[in-house]
Amino acid sequence: MEKKKLTKAKRRRLLTAVILAAILAVILIPLWWAITLSFDANAITELPAFSWLPKEASMKNYKYATEMIDLVRYYTNTLFVALVNTAISVFFALLCGYAFAKGRFFGKKFWYFFMLAVMMIPFESRMIPLYLQYSSWGMINTYWPLILGNVAYVYGIFFASQNISALPDSLRESACLDGAGEWKIFFRIILPLCKPVMAALSILQIVAQWNSYLWPMVVIRSSKKQLLSVGVSLFNAQENSIYYGPRMAVAVLSAVPLIIAFLCMQKYIVQSVAVSGIKQ
Amino acid sequence: MHKKITKRDVKRNLTWYSFILVTLVALIVLVYFPTFKTFYFSTTNMGTFGTDYEMIGLRNYKTLLSSASFLKALGNTMLLALYGLLTIPLGFLLANAINGLGRTKLQGFFRVMFYMPNIITGVSVVLIFQYVLKGNGGLLNQFFSQIIGREVTIGWITDPSMSHVGATIIWIWMNLGYSMLLNLASLQSIPTEIYDAASVDGATALKRMIYITIPQMKSCFAFLFVTGMINGLARFTDLYILGGNACAGRPNGTLQTILMYIYQYSFESPRYGLSSAGAVILFFIVFVMTIFNVKLSGFMKGGD
Numbered sequence: 117m118e119k120k121k122l123t124k125a126k127r128r129r130l131l132t133a134v135i136l137a138a139i140l141a142v143i144l145i146p147l148w149w150a151i152t153l154s155f156d157a158n159a160i161t162e163l164p165a166f167s168w169l170p171k172e173a174s175m176k177n178y179k180y181a182t183e184m185i186d187l188v189r190y191y192t193n194t195l196f197v198a199l200v201n202t203a204i205s206v207f208f209a210l211l212c213g214y215a216f217a218k219g220r221f222f223g224k225k226f227w228y229f230f231m232l233a234v235m236m237i238p239f240e241s242r243m244i245p246l247y248l249q250y251s252s253w254g255m256i257n258t259y260w261p262l263i264l265g266n267v268a269y270v271y272g273i274f275f276a277s278q279n280i281s282a283l284p285d286s287l288r289e290s291a292c293l294d295g296a297g298e299w300k301i302f303f304r305i306i307l308p309l310c311k312p313v314m315a316a317l318s319i320l321q322i323v324a325q326w327n328s329y330l331w332p333m334v335v336i337r338s339s340k341k342q343l344l345s346v347g348v349s350l351f352n353a354q355e356n357s358i359y360y361g362p363r364m365a366v367a368v369l370s371a372v373p374l375i376i377a378f379l380c381m382q383k384y385i386v387q388s389v390a391v392s393g394i395k396q
Numbered sequence: 397m398h399k400k401i402t403k404r405d406v407k408r409n410l411t412w413y414s415f416i417l418v419t420l421v422a423l424i425v426l427v428y429f430p431t432f433k434t435f436y437f438s439t440t441n442m443g444t445f446g447t448d449y450e451m452i453g454l455r456n457y458k459t460l461l462s463s464a465s466f467l468k469a470l471g472n473t474m475l476l477a478l479y480g481l482l483t484i485p486l487g488f489l490l491a492n493a494i495n496g497l498g499r500t501k502l503q504g505f506f507r508v509m510f511y512m513p514n515i516i517t518g519v520s521v522v523l524i525f526q527y528v529l530k531g532n533g534g535l536l537n538q539f540f541s542q543i544i545g546r547e548v549t550i551g552w553i554t555d556p557s558m559s560h561v562g563a564t565i566i567w568i569w570m571n572l573g574y575s576m577l578l579n580l581a582s583l584q585s586i587p588t589e590i591y592d593a594a595s596v597d598g599a600t601a602l603k604r605m606i607y608i609t610i611p612q613m614k615s616c617f618a619f620l621f622v623t624g625m626i627n628g629l630a631r632f633t634d635l636y637i638l639g640g641n642a643c644a645g646r647p648n649g650t651l652q653t654i655l656m657y658i659y660q661y662s663f664e665s666p667r668y669g670l671s672s673a674g675a676v677i678l679f680f681i682v683f684v685m686t687i688f689n690v691k692l693s694g695f696m697k698g699g700d
Contacts, residue, residue: 129496129498132493132497133497133502135493136490136493136494136506139490140506140509140510143510143569143572144509144512145535146524146525146528146535146569147513147524149524149528149535150520150523150524150527153527162533163533163534165533165538166535166539208418208419211415211416211418211419212415212416212419214415215412215415215416216416219412219415220412221408221409221412222409224412227416227420230420230423231419231420231423234423234427235686236682236683236686236687237427237431237679237682237683238626238629238630238678238679238682240630240632240658240675240678241431241434241676241678241679241682242427242430242431242433242434243658243662243675244434244662244668244671244672244675245430245431245434245437245672246426246430247662248445249426249429251445264422265426265427267418267419267422268419268422268423268426268427273419297411298411298412298415299411302415323515326518327517327518327519329519329632329633330632330633330659344519345518345519345633348519348520348523349519349522349637349641350641352519352522352641353637353641360527363523363526364523364524366520367519367520367521367523368520370518370519370520371516371518371520371521374515374516374518375512375515375516378512378515378516382508382511383508385511385515386507386508386511386577389511389577389578390578390580390581
């Protein structure tokens with residue numbers, strides 16, 4: 117009796133797993149197909165029928181794609197901007213998070229609300245004046261407009277302050293008694309304890325930065341400085357509906373770093389999204 | 397009564413302010429000031445940068461709200477955002493199935509793999525879906541052709557009557573993983589004692605789902621609803637690229653969102669006054685949504 121019940125539960129679990137695998141296959145097939153197309157020598161002027169593997173495998177599409185657009189430059193630019201922005205946004209988020217979690221100062225509540233209220237203002241609704249402002253500072257076509265705003269990463273501040281306020285006060289108090297100032301406490305005690313928060317926010321930021329599109333398109337004009345996302349979409353718009361293979365080669369090349377990074381750090385990424393609810 | 401401000405208090409305040417000063421300045425200069433300026437611009441007839449302009453009151457709003465193309469963009473955005481909410485029930489079902497596997501390696505595998513599309517929601521996905529949804533020989537049509545044994549040529553993103561379906565397919569593909577992940581986290585935070593008590597009382601699986609699981613998931617659903625609406629209302633990148641890097645919202649304007657409309661009158665044919673008014677309208681919609689978020693789901697975290 118007992119045994120039979122067990123196998124029934126097991127069988128149901130197996131069935132669930134099979135169904136889930138089938139759904140997953142449907143979801144991932146477009147990605148697989150894109151990879152196949154990108155290696156298919158025939159996918160230039162016509163779209164080949166679906167096949168699991170390219171009918172005539174070659175690197176032609178990749179060669180063509182890398183000749184058409186300066187992927188290496190776009191990569192370097194994107195990597196540079198993404199890393200700088202991530203470092204800045206996470207660092208300042210932790211600074212503010214610490215002040216709001218443990219600090220005692222005049223106007224703290226007001227400033228906290230002042231900061232969080234920004235979540236209600238969609239970035240796009242201040243885009244025009246912001247663009248004009250940067251252009252009057254002569255910063256259009258530089259990376260400054262992409263970088264400066266990151267000192268106010270509001271979601272990060274909220275997440276950091278929640279996490280830091282959960283740290284026990286006793287750590288700070290004993291350091292205070294030893295005569296350490298707040299900055300010293302921040303660097304010596306708080307930062308090391310915040311490694312998980314840092315990791316979570318950094319991951320979310322890198323992905324967001326890698327995928328950002330509208331604002332870079334608005335402020336970066338020269339193709340030498342352009343980022344991967346915009347550069348790739350420009351390539352897409354250049355040709356009229358042909359060059360299937362090369363386009364898929366570009367799509368694959370621009371997605372691969374993210375996929376690799378994701379698979380390496382999947383545990384942390386999934387955890388940080390699930391815990392914070394921050395999408396990007 | 398009068399509290400004396402000592403030198404130490406001043407020093408303490410200065411120290412703490414040094415932590416937040418840079419961010420505060422940035423918030424004022426790069427967030428609040430431009431936002432107010434958007435409100436101001438929206439009451440002027442400003443054309444492009446550097447030209448003369450004057451205050452014209454609320455005329456821009458009147459123009460927008462009586463303009464068929466703006467109302468169409470507004471309607472498109474709302475509808476697409478609403479269709480996008482399908483990710484909530486779908487994500488819930490998916491999360492339930494994955495949760496049913498128990499805390500095994502297999503569960504971890506599915507959790508990660510279903511989430512993956514959410515990471516690569518960049519331009520590359522749009523490029524790929526251009527061909528998945530292509531009318532002539534696209535992957536989806538190939539699939540349907542196989543099933544019914546006849547050539548299917550639905551223009552998922554080129555036929556105005558189907559474009560919302562096509563756009564929703566992409567949206568669901570990109571966002572299902574996120575919804576699944578939050579649903580799963582929320583499911584797993586429901587205390588198991590509740591279920592134990594219910595099974596002692598002899599509640600069936602369906603009853604447990606309706607009377608225990610779903611009420612416990614309320615704050616998660618509310619959070620996903622509001623964030624889903626906010627993200628949906630700010631939709632731009634994928635539809636802009638699908639429309640051939642243009643804001644017209646091909647086909648036939650059925651895929652033009654508010655943001656594309658704003659972009660069109662900001663950078664393609666600049667009328668800053670008008671596009672600012674559009675931005676203010678977007679602001680108010682998101683503002684109301686966010687207030688809902690705060691009320692419904694207990695700030696940011698789905699209530700937990």
